[in-house]
Amino acid sequence: MSAKNERFRARNLAVHRPERKVEFPKDTDGRHLRISEYYGKNIFDFRTAKEIPESVKKELISIANTNKPLTKEMADVVAKAALEWALSRGATHYCHWFQPLTGNTAEKHDSFLDIKNGEAIENLSASQLMQGEPDASSFPNGGSRSTFEARGYTSWDLTSPMFLVSGTNGKTLCIPTAFISYTGQALDIKTPLLRSEVALSNAACRFLKAIGQETTHVQSNCGSEQEYFLVDKAFFYARPDLVMTGRTLFGSLSAKNQQLDDHYFGDISERVMSFMQELDFELHKLGVPSKTRHNEVAPGQYEIAPIFDRTNVAADLNQILMSTLSRVAHKHEFEVLLHEKPFAGINGSGKHLNWSLSTVEGDNLLNPGEKPEENYRFLTVCSAVNEAVFRHGGMIRAAIASAGNDHRLGANEAPPSIISTYLGDTLEKIFSAIKEGKTFTSDDECTMDLMATQLANLSKDNTDRNRTSPFAFTGNKFELRACGSEMAIGLPLSILNGAVAEVLNETADKIEKLMSSGKSSEAAMKEVTKEWVTHSYDVIFNGDGYSDEWIVEAEKRGLPNLKTTADALPLFMDKKSTNFLFEQKIYTQDELETRFHVLVERYNVIREIEFRTLIEMVNQHVIPAVLHYKKELGSVIRMQKDLSIESSVEKSIYKKINYATETLFTRVENLNNSINELAEDDEKRSHTIAETLMPLSEEIAELCNEIEEMVPDQLWTLPKYYDMLFLR
Secondary structure: OOHHHHHHHHHHHHHHOOOOOOOOOEOOOOOEOOHHHHOOOOEEOOOOOOOOOHHHHHHHHHHHHOOOOOOHHHHHHHHHHHHHHHHHOOEEEEEEEEOEOOOOOEOOEEEOEEEEOOEEEEOOOHHHHHEEOOEOOOOOOOOOOOOOOOEEEEEEOOOOOEEEEEEOOEEEEEEEEEEEEOOOOEOEOHHHHHHHHHHHHHHHHHHHHHOOOOOOOEEEEEEEEEEEEEEEHHHHHOOHHHHHHOOOOOOOOOOOOOOOOOOOOOOOOHHHHHHHHHHHHHHHHOOOOEEEEEEOOOOOEEEEEEOOEEHHHHHHHHHHHHHHHHHHHHHOOEEEEOOOOOOOOOOOOEEEEEEEEEEOOOOEOOOOOOOHHHOHHHHHHHHHHHHHHHHHHHHHHHHOOOHHHHHHOOOOOOOOOEOOEEOHHHHHHHHHHHHHOOOOOOOOOOEEOOOOOOOOOEEOOOOOOOOOOOEEEOOOOEEEOOOEOOOOOHHHHHHHHHHHHHHHHHHHHHHHHHHHOOOOHHHHHHHHHHHHHHHHHHHEOOOOOOOHHHHHHHHHHOOOEOOOHHHHHHHHHOHHHHHHHHHOOOOOHHHHHHHHHHHHHHHHHHHHHHHHHHHHHHHHHHHHHHHHHHHHHHHHHHHHHHOOOOOHHHHHHHHHHHHHHHHHHHHHHHHHHHHHOOOOOHHHHHHHHHHHHHHHHHHHHHHHHHHHHHOOHHHOOOOOHHHHHHOO
């Protein structure tokens, strides 16, 4: 079959695929089970496991929230209970499930099979539960280890529930773990995140104790909204760029895309709804609290959002979510695109990290209450978070840097690469009054009269929503909107936690000192809040983060604008920028250097794959389509010349497409030569890629788009944006 026919075959498949029907569980009376009746069916959580005595549960919870060591005896109780639970559900294998610096997850399966006295038995020992030994040399390590230094360890994270993954012919028990080298260096995303939780809890507990509100543990919580695209599988495999890079390297926009905003929150098509329903079912069984689903702004784009969970668990659940998205999509003949910008010119995808702080008793430290101007604890914590972002916005930017996110940051659907905070009108006015030493008087209406008796009056929030802000206060939490859609969220959360922990420790120091001099806790909080607000006021911006004026204003305020990944990643090597992470034992210097080398190498490799794929697609698809069309045009021109008929239109088209093709060919040769001349040094290589090769590749993409619009549809061999975004 010709390549030309392959595209049209894909179109035919896409528009005629039936919706997949799924049988959801029913009880003996034929009634569909409620979500609550099968939620968490495939997870083993020691806190709720019936097989574990209550006394053991309490001890394990205490261990999870303090620095108390986990004993082998305690782990043995969990191991035996987990084994019986997994075997009763058909599991044959277990694995230590971890998050190496690839950004994905990793697992090595071992069977429960053991031999005792010559007989086969099933076994999961405390040692097997607590510690594994995968080969560490083949995972990204930034050159910190030689190939022959292979030993690494995985260590059970008892705060994150185990879960079952079902295959066609069996099930595997996945045990969430950390991953470290033989020397104890964190080679994963989870370990520093767990350390940051300890640092944040210690700092927040110190602050609360200083103001007379003691608790044993404070945790950060996260709810990560996940955006994604769905593309029919036939289109996906007919586009080499989607297969190789996760995004289209060129493509002409269809006349209608998202201009009418008619896809956003619009009616969900039956085929997509069928996918979403099965997705929710699978996620709920895995204990992922999927709550919201809807169409996003771009055609073919969607979003799913969970209920909040403690941050390290939320990070694990987001990884489970991404893998489940892909697995369920395949059953519906879809491919999920998690790239931040799979289609140029329309909305890209992000991952909005809703972040809050709460005590172990469930008291939200970012809840403003009915009168936030009188809630001094809230104002102190909020001002401390603002100070943390002011100090360490550069590192937060570096933590969300990636090749994919460079396409999205600063575009029309994402915040800019300048990290600022949005507080909303009410809170900004309160902070302004505190800074100026004035009394704040609220003039906001608490309810809105809709002037229709059929409608109830609405309660008005104390903040609006600013989608142009990278870090926005949204009622009783902050929302880090700058994270990329395919990114593992543990890295930016560990940086954010560390930044806030540093300032909360200083806050506790200041309050303790002020109160020892005779001031009340209220007066001490007021004084410290004013200090933080005054010092960090420049990071507050409630306006349009997309505007050119903000870029100029941010520079005046001294806020960093790290436009590309190549600009941002060197902060991992800057001791002044990272010292707060060393001091709180979240990262060692070696671990941050490792991350720099891993991330910059990943950026370079991803870009080089994109460049080589682009060159191949031009040579294999674009130029052949042009040559075919030029041949047809030439035949028409010759025929009309023989008939003494003027061919001004045909000649004009021929010249235009010929010029575009010759320019394209020259640019492609330049790109190919430039790739071969790249420096060996990774950092220099990344800057050349970002500053020279990326603009060149974008010129090539524009020329390809221009040619696509001139070549007749039947001669174009690649699925177009129209095909991929609109045909379901």
